[in-house]
Structures are given as structure tokens and as C-alpha cells.
Amino acid sequence: MTIHDKTLSRRAxxxxxxxxxxxxxxxxxxxxxAQTPPARANVNIAPNTFLLIKPDNTVTxxxxxxxxxxxxxxxxxxxxxxxxxxxxxxxxxxxxPSNPVLYKNLVFGVQGTGGSSAIANSYEQMRKVGAAARxxxxxxxxxxxxxxxxxxxxxxxxxxxxxxxHGGFGEFAEKAMLLPVPKEPRLKDPSSFRLIGxxxxxxxxxxxxxSNGSAEYTLDIHEQDxxxxxxARSPKFGGKVASFDAAAAKAVPGVVDIKQVPxxxxxxxxxxxxxxxxxxxxxINWDDSKAESRSTEQLLSxxxxxxxxxxxxxxxxGDFDGSMAKGGRVVEAEFVFPYLxxxxxxxLNGFIKWEGxxxxxxxxxxxxxxxxxxxxxxxxxxxxxxxxxxILAGGSFGRRAQQTTHxxxxxxxxxxxxxxxxxxxxxxxREDDMRGGYYRPFGVHRMRGVVRDGRxxxxxxxxxxxxxxxxxxxxxxxxxxxxxSTAYEGSNEPPYELANFKCDLHQVDVGVPVLWWxxxxxxxxxxxxxxxxxxxxxxxxxxxxEGRLAMMxxxxxxxxxxxxxxxxxxxxxAKLEPGRARGVAVVESFNTFVAQIVELxxxxxxxxxxxxxxxxxxxxAVNPDIIRAQMEGGIGFALGHILYAEQTLDGGxxxxxxxxxxxxxxxxxxxxxxxxxxxxxxxPSGVGEPGVPPLGPAVANAMAxxxxxxxxxxxxxxxxxx
Amino acid sequence: MAAFALKINGQTHxxxxxxxxxxxxxxxxxxxxxxTKYGCGVAQCGACTVYLDGQTVRSCSLPVSAVGKxxxxxxxxxxxxxxxxxxxxxxxLDVPQCGYCQSGQIMSAAALLGLNPAPTxxxxxxxxxxxxxxxxxxxxxxxxxxxxxxxxxx
Numbered sequence: 001m002t003i004h005d006k007t008l009s010r011r012a013x014x015x016x017x018x019x020x021x022x023x024x025x026x027x028x029x030x031x032x033x034a035q036t037p038p039a040r041a042n043v044n045i046a047p048n049t050f051l052l053i054k055p056d057n058t059v060t061x062x063x064x065x066x067x068x069x070x071x072x073x074x075x076x077x078x079x080x081x082x083x084x085x086x087x088x089x090x091x092x093x094x095x096x097p098s099n100p101v102l103y104k105n106l107v108f109g110v111q112g113t114g115g116s117s118a119i120a121n122s123y124e125q126m127r128k129v130g131a132a133a134r135x136x137x138x139x140x141x142x143x144x145x146x147x148x149x150x151x152x153x154x155x156x157x158x159x160x161x162x163x164x165x166h167g168g169f170g171e172f173a174e175k176a177m178l179l180p181v182p183k184e185p186r187l188k189d190p191s192s193f194r195l196i197g198x199x200x201x202x203x204x205x206x207x208x209x210x211s212n213g214s215a216e217y218t219l220d221i222h223e224q225d226x227x228x229x230x231x232a233r234s235p236k237f238g239g240k241v242a243s244f245d246a247a248a249a250k251a252v253p254g255v256v257d258i259k260q261v262p263x264x265x266x267x268x269x270x271x272x273x274x275x276x277x278x279x280x281x282x283x284i285n286w287d288d289s290k291a292e293s294r295s296t297e298q299l300l301s302x303x304x305x306x307x308x309x310x311x312x313x314x315x316x317x318g319d320f321d322g323s324m325a326k327g328g329r330v331v332e333a334e335f336v337f338p339y340l341x342x343x344x345x346x347x348l349n350g351f352i353k354w355e356g357x358x359x360x361x362x363x364x365x366x367x368x369x370x371x372x373x374x375x376x377x378x379x380x381x382x383x384x385x386x387x388x389x390x391i392l393a394g395g396s397f398g399r400r401a402q403q404t405t406h407x408x409x410x411x412x413x414x415x416x417x418x419x420x421x422x423x424x425x426x427x428x429x430r431e432d433d434m435r436g437g438y439y440r441p442f443g444v445h446r447m448r449g450v451v452r453d454g455r456x457x458x459x460x461x462x463x464x465x466x467x468x469x470x471x472x473x474x475x476x477x478x479x480x481x482x483x484x485s486t487a488y489e490g491s492n493e494p495p496y497e498l499a500n501f502k503c504d505l506h507q508v509d510v511g512v513p514v515l516w517w518x519x520x521x522x523x524x525x526x527x528x529x530x531x532x533x534x535x536x537x538x539x540x541x542x543x544x545x546e547g548r549l550a551m552m553x554x555x556x557x558x559x560x561x562x563x564x565x566x567x568x569x570x571x572x573x574a575k576l577e578p579g580r581a582r583g584v585a586v587v588e589s590f591n592t593f594v595a596q597i598v599e600l601x602x603x604x605x606x607x608x609x610x611x612x613x614x615x616x617x618x619x620x621a622v623n624p625d626i627i628r629a630q631m632e633g634g635i636g637f638a639l640g641h642i643l644y645a646e647q648t649l650d651g652g653x654x655x656x657x658x659x660x661x662x663x664x665x666x667x668x669x670x671x672x673x674x675x676x677x678x679x680x681x682x683x684p685s686g687v688g689e690p691g692v693p694p695l696g697p698a699v700a701n702a703m704a705x706x707x708x709x710x711x712x713x714x715x716x717x718x719x720x721x722x
Numbered sequence: 723m724a725a726f727a728l729k730i731n732g733q734t735h736x737x738x739x740x741x742x743x744x745x746x747x748x749x750x751x752x753x754x755x756x757x758t759k760y761g762c763g764v765a766q767c768g769a770c771t772v773y774l775d776g777q778t779v780r781s782c783s784l785p786v787s788a789v790g791k792x793x794x795x796x797x798x799x800x801x802x803x804x805x806x807x808x809x810x811x812x813x814x815l816d817v818p819q820c821g822y823c824q825s826g827q828i829m830s831a832a833a834l835l836g837l838n839p840a841p842t843x844x845x846x847x848x849x850x851x852x853x854x855x856x857x858x859x860x861x862x863x864x865x866x867x868x869x870x871x872x873x874x875x876x
Contacts, residue, residue, distance in 0.1 A: 069857045070819070211818060211821075212757070219760060254739075273739065659854060667846065
């Protein structure tokens with residue numbers, strides 16, 4: 001589906017013949033350009049292109065990043081349109097298919113979306129696509145009109161010569177496509193940008209389809225004789241099927257088959273309801289001999305004990321122990337962080353049709369390259385025989401990027417188990433999704449510090465946590481000295497000048513699958529560092545903003561957002577209503593700097609956040625309104641979790657199964673939000689995640705100014721139901 | 723299994739399903755209308771919101787056997803002036819992020835404006851707090867409802 005134009009089928013465009021579409025891609029690290037192979041070529045996996053220009057003048061950008069809400073379809077189209085001098089109304093966008101050569105993320109080296117990297121890694125690449133296409137279109141027009149290319153201008157999608165000759169992109173696309181692709185097209189100077197960084201010009205390309213029900217998600221895929229598959233999985237992580245009785249389940253009308261698959265017992269039915277009804281009738285004995293059976297309380301006492309012993313040192317400077325020994329005001333704080341489910345609105349799912357020699361899969365694949373490989377491997381066919389198309393995903397927050405490829409694996413396994421010739425849609429229920437693991441890791445930070453003469457003299461942060469990356473293909477990239485850097489990122493290098501510093505880690509194995517969750521390690525390190533520095537500054541008698549700034553001499557971008565937010569919120573002199581207080585925090589994640597000030601009061605259940613001021617420095621701001629939207633959404637997402645969310649284990653079984661036990665923020669709890677985008681000419685960085693980390697500690701710090709303890713165990717309102 | 727003649731968006735759909743089947747799945751798998759979403763299955767998130775004779779219901783928790791001759795309206799059949807105003811405001815403010823909950827949000831918002839043409843923030847809280855948005859687009863949902871209300875004035 002093309003978001004803007006449902007009638008456009010990429011395949012149809014390709015089959016329409018050479019010259020219809022201009023196809024351009026940048027191969028290998030954005031250094032070389034090449035033209036798309038002729039459309040008549042037998043392209044199995046990918047139309048080798050980022051860009052299609054149709055005779056009707058529409059320009060479709062193929063986006064290598066998945067659209068799960070953060071706006072990459074619009075972002076990529078913005079970058080191309082800027083350099084192409086297109087009119088925004090002619091822009092369209094669609095997901096690129098899986099092809100690691102053409103569509104690899106320049107940060108990861110494989111095709112995938114994550115780490116708030118979409119704009120950061122595509123900024124130059126997609127601008128070059130637009131610039132190259134523009135030069136080719138101009139050359140084609142110059143040739144057609146027999147005028148020098150230098151006399152031709154392009155504005156709002158119209159190619160024009162001083163003689164009055166003019167035409168649209170569609171008119172010259174066929175001719176342009178036959179020209180050599182310029183290797184180093186000239187990029188605009190940012191001072192002449194018309195779209196990048198401009199307010200009110202670029203609108204999201206997917207808003208209309210997402211407002212009238214026509215946007216297609218994986219759950220919406222329908223084909224003749226499609227089978228819906230639900231799987232009964234072990235209630236404990238690591239449990240296996242010992243035996244099962246499917247007699248009653250098989251008798252449910254609409255059930256087509258029941259098969260044992262590696263992850264459990266799969267029910268294949270004509271529609272979701274018979275599949276789920278039958279699953280509820282399965283009688284399964286589980287072998288829990290290798291399952292994780294600890295409860296959360298047990299994990300906490302083990303983690304807590306470990307946190308009181310030295311871990312492996314991640315980084316240290318000065319002499320922490322020596323400084324502590326000199327006395328002063330000693331502050332110690334233990335922070336406990338729960339397992340968190342991502343719970344995207346669209347639970348996990350996938351579609352595949354295996355035809356024996358070939359297969360075609362469609363779903364919200366966030367890591368197409370490894371997903372693609374595992375599907376081919378399970379089905380025993382070449383990767384070139386598998387077509388994988390990423391489509392819109394109903395949220396992710398990290399959940400659809402799986403280092404284990406477990407959903408793609410399970411999807412291929414259910415296709416294989418029933419045999420070729422079936423269109424199958426694997427659906428996880430909300431409960432499957434919530435109890436299915438891959439959580440933000442449970443963990444403890446034990447912080448110790450000392451204040452002498454109004455200064456923070458020593459600081460230590462002992463972290464106990466589970467590695468996200470261990471055993472995954474990302475281990476090599478993320479491990480340093482045998483330790484998972486995502487377990488301590490942010491804690492190892494607070495933005496403050498601390499003379500005597502130590503950060504150490506206990507990396508613990510637990511049989512609960514864990515995963516990156518919107519802002520990864522910063523979800524807990526941001527809280528620990530920012531709540532603790534605030535507590536120490538309070539002990540030192542310093543203002544939270546001025547005190548931070550005084551220690552941020554080497555961190556101008558941190559200081560920049562902190563100053564900006566303090567000014568915007570009138571931190572120094574604002575008069576607050578009685579019962580209200582403000583707290584502040586600043587966190588860098590994914591090279592983006594965010595400071596937030598929270599104003600809250602205490603309600604019956606817990607904090608009521610009235611307003612959040614947010615300042616963000618993400619380098620060059622490509623789409624300001626999308627940046628604001630991500631700050632707003634990140635704040636709401638963070639607030640809901642910091643207040644209410646935790647997944648607990650009872651004898652190894654995850655307890656929360658739905659939104660009645662895993663409480664989500666609702667509209668009545670959403671604060672007013674004021675976002676300031678700090679002007680910057682630094683390279684653009686991401687915004688999907690960085691709005692999350694500062695919110696929690698800012699809430700904690702505001703609570704402290706009401707005389708309460710900064711919450712030591714999250715969520716703040718524990719045991720909350722709806 | 724039983725045969726049901728469901729009136730959805732003015733059309734009759736003959737659907738043969740178990741009487742306990744939630745209306746949501748009759749709409750999606752039976753009638754093939756996929757704008758109405760599954761989010762929780764237990765009337766907690768509102769992604770499945772449709773109208774039954776003009777009243778909002780959570781279709782995930784209403785058995786198809788309870789629908790009877792009532793008229794079902796889904797996002798695909800939302801053609802009230804309030805619905806159009808809400809959808810226009812949603813696009814104008816670029817409300818959706820992932821978009822998955824927005825059909826339900828829009829159904830609830832249009833129903834609110836049908837009952838209350840000038841809702842206060844408090845009215846919006848009461849009418850919309852059954853619709854979860856995990857992307858937390860709530861700031862814009864609120865602004866878009868006010869915008870739609872304004873556009874319907876006069």
C-alpha cells in the first residue's frame with residue numbers, strides 16, 4: 001500500500017515498462033549511484049530503488065525504515081523532496097521491501113529500524129537521491145528543449161526554462177531514467193531549505209489513511225482461504241509441551257488443523273474467534289523442568305543483595321572510596337525498576353504464504369534482514385525465494401525489533417507445520433503479547449555519594465541487571481569487556497564533572513527474555529542518575545538547574561537544553577499554585593539532548609502531572625512538527641509507565657495480561673506539554689526515544705520538592721489497576 | 723454456528739459464526755471491514771469502538787447474537803457531519819502516530835460531538851478515557867476535538 005495513494009502497486013509500476021519510473025538508488029554506503037535495472041528484469045526481491053516518478057507527476061519514496069508512528073515515511077519523503085525541489089503535494093511514500101544491499105541501515109549494516117536512527121542515517125543518503133534525480137530531470141529537459149541545463153530552474157515540482165518552456169517531473173522521467181546517475185550530486189546549502197526545518201509546510205503522509213480506517217496493518221491482511229493461527233505457549237518462560245489433548249479443540253467449528261510447533265500448540269482456523277475458542281479448549285501438560293520459576297520478590301532480594309557488593313567496574317575516575325572515607329553528607333539510594341512490556345496497540349503478528357519453492361511474507365518487520373534469513377532457513381529455501389515486505393505497524397516501542405527474530409521464526413514454523421499452499425496469519429492476543437516476555441529488564445541501581453562544602457565530591461552507581469544483547473547477533477557490537485553496554489549506558493558517563501566516580505555492573509542471567517524498550521538502558525539509568533544528582537544537589541543546598549549547570553562545563557548541548565527549558569518554564573520566578581511543585585531532569589540518548597520540567601501536585605493515588613516543558617536538541621530539525629509529536633508521545637508513554645506499569649512474576653509466570661492489570665496512561669492523565677526545539681546545525685539525530693528518559697526523574701524530583709521521597713521503586717503507584 | 727444478517731454501514735452482511743463470536747470479529751473476519759481494530763479483547767482499550775444504533779459500543783465484548791436488527795456503524799461508514807469534522811481535524815493536526823487506535827478514537831470523538839457540540843476538557847476526558855493510545859497522542863486528540871467542534875459552529 002502506498003500511504004497516499006492506495007491504487008499504486010509497486011509491481012504494476014515496474015511491469016509497466018522501462019521509462020515509466022525513474023529509479024535511483026545509492027549503493028554501498030551512499031558513495032556510488034546506479035540506475036535501477038530495467039523494469040522488465042526479473043526482480044524477485046526488490047525493485048532496486050528509493051524513488052519512483054510516475055507520469056502523473058507523483059513521486060514515491062521507498063522508505064527503508066518501518067513506519068510504526070515515528071514518521072519515517074514523511075521524513076524520508078521530506079529529505080528527497082527538498083533536494084528534488086518537489087511540491088509537497090506530489091510526494092508519496094511506501095515501505096521498501098527487504099533487501100539488505102539496497103536498504104541497509106547505514107548504522108547497523110543490515111536493514112532495520114531502531115535506536116532512533118532513521119533520520120540520522122538517511123539524512124545525507126536520501127537528500128542525495130533527491131538531488132541526483134533533480135539533476136537527471138534537468139538534464140533530460142535540457143536535452144528535450146535544446147537549451148543549456150544551467151538555464152533551467154526547478155521549483156515546486158515544475159521544471160522551467162527562461163523561454164517559457166516548462167513541464168512536470170512525469171514528462172521527463174522516462175528520458176531522465178536513461179541518463180547516467182550523477183555520482184556526487186550537489187546538495188543545497190541549508191540556508192536555501194524550503195521544507196527541512198520549516199513549520200507548516202510538510203504534513204504527515206499517513207494521517208488521512210490512519211483517520212479513515214484504510215491504513216492496512218498486518219492484522220488486516222486478508223486473502224482467500226486465509227487461516228488465522230493462535231498458539232498456546234508455555235505460561236512460564238522456558239517451559240515445553242510434555243503432552244497435549246486437542247480433541248475438544250478440534251471439534252470447534254471453523255478449526256482446520258492443530259499442530260505442535262516449537263513454541264507450543266498451534267490452532268489453525270477460519271478466523272480469529274474459532275482459533276481462540278479452540279485454543280482455550282486445549283489440554284496441555286507443560287514440562288517446566290527448565291523453566292524460570294522465580295518470582296519477582298525473589299529476584300529483587302537476589303538483585304538487592306548483589307547490589308551491596310562490588311560489581312565489575314565499567315568506568316571510574318579519581319578515588320571514590322578515598323573520597324567517601326573523608327566524610328561529609330553521605331547519601332545512598334536504591335532504585336528498583338520493574339519488567340516492562342512494550343504493549344504496542346497492535347499485538348504481535350505476521351502473514352506468510354509458503355508455496356513450496358517460494359514464500360511471501362508481510363508484517364511489521366522492524367529488522368527485515370534477520371527476519372528474512374530465518375524465514376528462508378526454516379522453510380529450507382533460498383533467501384532469494386522469499387519475498388518479505390514490511391508494512392505499517394501499530395506501534396512497537398522496540399518490541400518488533402527482535403534480536404532473536406522470534407516472531408518471524410514462529411511465523412515460518414507455523415507455515416511449515418501445516419505445509420505449503422496455505423495463507424496463514426499468526427496472531428498474538430493481547431495476553432500473549434503482555435505475558436510473552438521480551439521485557440525491559442528488571443534491575444536495581446544502588447547509588448552512593450557524598451557532599452562536602454556544598455559540592456558533590458564522590459558518586460558511585462552499582463547496577464544489577466540482565467543483559468539484553470547477550471547471545472544475540474548484536475553482542476559483538478554492544479559488549480565491552482564482557483559487559484553489555486546497554487545495561488549501563490548513561491550511568492557510566494553522567495554529564496557532570498564528578499571528581500571521584502565509579503560505575504560498576506553485575507550482569508545477571510534470568511530465564512526471562514528481555515529486549516530494548518523505548519530508550520533502552522536510559523529507561524533506568526536516566527532515572528537513577530537524574531533523581532540522584534537532584535538528591536545530592538538538594539543535600540548540597542543548590543538549585544536543581546543552577547547546580548546541574550555548574551557541573552556541565554564540558555557538556556554544552558546538555559546545558560543548552562537545560563537553560564532553554566528553564567527559561568521557557570520561567571523556572572526561577574514562576575509562582576506556583578499551592579500544592580504544586582516542579583522538578584527537572586536532562587538526559588542525552590541516541591545523540592539527542594532533552595531536558596524536561598514537570599509541574600505536579602499529589603492526588604489520591606499519586607502524582608498528578610499538570611504540565612511538562614520540554615526542550616530538545618536533535619541537531620538539524622528536519623520535521624519540527626514530528627519532533628514535537630515525538631516529545632509529546634514520549635512524555636505520555638514515559639509517564640504512564642513511571643506511574644503505573646510493571647510486569648511481575650509469580651513463580652515464574654508473568655501476571656499482568658491486559659490493560660486492566662498493566663495500566664496505560666489515559667487522556668485524563670495527559671499533561672499539557674510545551675516543546676521547544678533548540679536551533680542547531682549539528683547533524684540530525686533521532687527523536688523516537690529521547691523524549692522518554694527525563695520524564696520519570698523530573699516527576700521524582702518534583703515530588704521531592706513537595707517533601708516526599710523520590711520514588712525508590714517503580715512504578716510510583718504500585719499495584720494499580722484501571 | 724448460526725446465521726446472522728448484520729446491518730453494517732447500511733449493508734446487510736450474512737455471516738455464519740458461533741453466536742458467542744464478538745461483533746468485532748464478525749465485522750473483521752466476516753464482513754471484511756478491517757478499520758475497526760483489535761487491541762485488548764476485554765473492553766479496556768476502545769480500539770474496537772463502533773456504533774450500535776448510533777451509540778458507541780466496544781465491539782470486542784458484544785456477542786454477535788446480541789446485535790439483532792441494530793444498525794452497526796464502523797469507521798468505514800462514519801458519514802455524520804461530526805465524523806467528517808473530526809477526521810478533517812485529525813489530519814489537520816497530524817494526530818496519528820502508529821494510527822492503530824485512531825479508528826476507535828475518532829468514533830468516540832465523533833459520538834461526543836454528536837451529543838455535545840462544545841465539549842470542555844473535562845467532557846473530553848470523560849468521553850475519551852476509554853480509548854487508550856499507547857503512542858500517547860492525547861494532546862493532539864484533545865486539540866483536534868476542540869478544533870472539530872469549532873469547525874461545526876454556525
